[in-house]
Amino acid sequence: KQEVTQIPAALSVPEGENLVLNCSFTDSAIYNLQWFRQDPGKGLTSLLLIQSSQREQTSGRLNASLDKSSGRSTLYIAASQPGDSATYLCAAPSGSARQLTFGSGTQLTVLP
């Protein structure tokens, strides 16, 4: 059964800093991994999806990497802004890919 862990659970940084969020998964037989953003009291918004054939995926100031062999993915946020404050979740498919398993998320606060 897939297990997904995110460390740290919470992170507070001053505006302008570059930061890295971590995601680890136990079943490396995945064909993709997704990162989501959740604002307080809101639904999840898909940020990046990395296929297993890729090592990185970029969208604006966000860069996600995937290392299947080590069971890890990272989300890099460049030049953080207060508007980046949210909870970031990663999700990996189960072996059958019919289900997605989510991590508990990292709550990011960017201080002005």
Add this chain to the structure above:
Amino acid sequence: EAQVTQNPRYLITVTGKKLTVTCSQNMNHEYMSWYRQDPGLGLRQIYYSMNVEVTDKGDVPEGYKVSRKEKRNFPLILESPSPNQTSLYFCASRDWDSGGVSTDTQYFGPGTRLTVL
């Protein structure tokens, strides 16, 4: 605009009173699912549906029912709600098929905050 809608957004009810949370998507996706989100436990899948009339249990199906009579709708039914079902519920629609030609992007509804007294 690609959209997943849920109703109601907020619901307070009492133990044992049957309720239904509706979910609808406008993207013609075959795959839909329901999650609950609880502090410290993250998002856990309740049920999912691969297509019309095809549903399957997720990780926490006890106390819930679903139906998929139409492609766009996937209601969540609590026949006899209990206080431990107080949670934030999300419906999601996923652009995925087993043939692997989809984007596999998931779209989430805005959530339904349920309180069972």
